[in-house]
Amino acid sequence: MQQSRPASNPTFPAPMRCNMSRFFALAGAWVFFSLALFSVVAARQQPSAPPPRPADDIAESQRLSDTIAGLKRTEKAMYLYERIEREESWKQPDTSQPDHITVSRVFPAGTGIAHIVLSQDGRRTDDAAYHKDLEKLSSSLEWAATSGHDQDKAFAKVDKKLKERYDIIDATRNAFLYTFSGREIREGRPLLKYRIDPNPAFKPQNRNAGFLTKVKGYIWIDEATSQLARVQGQIIDDISFGIFLGKIYKGSRFSQERYPDASGVWLPSFSQYDFDGRKLFSSISIHQKTYYSGYRRVGPPKEALPLLRAELQKMRHEPSASSETGP
DSSP states (O other), rough: OOOOOOOSSSOOSSSSOOOOHHHHHHHHHHHHHHHHHHHHHHTSSSSSSSSSOOOOOGGGGHHHHHHHHHHHHHHTTTTTTTEEEEEEEEESTTTTSSSSSEEEEEEOSSEEEEEEEEEEEEEOOOOOHHHHHHHHHHHHHHHHHHOHHHHHHHHHHHHHHHHHHHHHHGGGGGSSSEEEEEEETTTEEEEEEEEEEEEEOOSSSHHHHGGGEEEEEEEEEETTTTOOEEEEEEEOOOEEEEETTTEEOOTTTEEEEEOOOTSEEEEEEEEEEEEEETTEEEEEEHHHHHHHEEEEOOSSEEEHHHHHHHHHHHTTTOOOTTTBOOO
């Protein structure tokens, strides 16, 4: 008798890898994400400081809508775009060379995310192992592209995660106060800079929303498109996760840069986390930089599968190509 397939992606069962250091990075990413969402507030409220306002006050309602839509587009895009991620980590932030470097080809697999390890210069080092990883990814995409009850359940979990993130966008509208700090130019594009501080009148409705009261920082919004271009944040009070699972300490910092692709989707190009905290009863320090490059939209599994099959077919008919770049 044929066994039924599992309800999750059989190859890449979760959208993100998980270990304790990854936990703190993801926790920081969540805090960063919440802070970044404040850009929707800056588009709506009046500034409390002297610097002149952007001239287009009549467009503020549209700016708000554009910012919200852009943040949601970026979240969705990370499940639709392959990319190269270079992750550098330090045990101590004052050392010049990272203690560990991981370069991966990151490929959405429908209900999970594949991380195919490359060399530090972004090349595949072993053709046979690389081919095996692509075959594994192809099987995962094939499963995700097939209609069925298990697939529906798996995609429902992904949709639920996205909805939770989308809900944070609305929850953060009243979480902060801000001060418009003027314009800056980045590579020829005017950015609107805002200082953000927790709103003392904000009443969080749940634990997740409560995290918003413990961050402050700056955001930069692209004036022409109303999209988030940069964020720099700081934890101003300890943030706990779970009863004994972990804590991020006051003073931890994070930042991210974003740029638009050809289609107008603003995607991360650089992220940095400098966190001190604890896991269970042990102290931990996370100092990490991640560089993102080589974005390519591969789409959902039914669109990505033919692209990957064509790549596999090409590999079968070419000589050893360990010297070529990853994707």
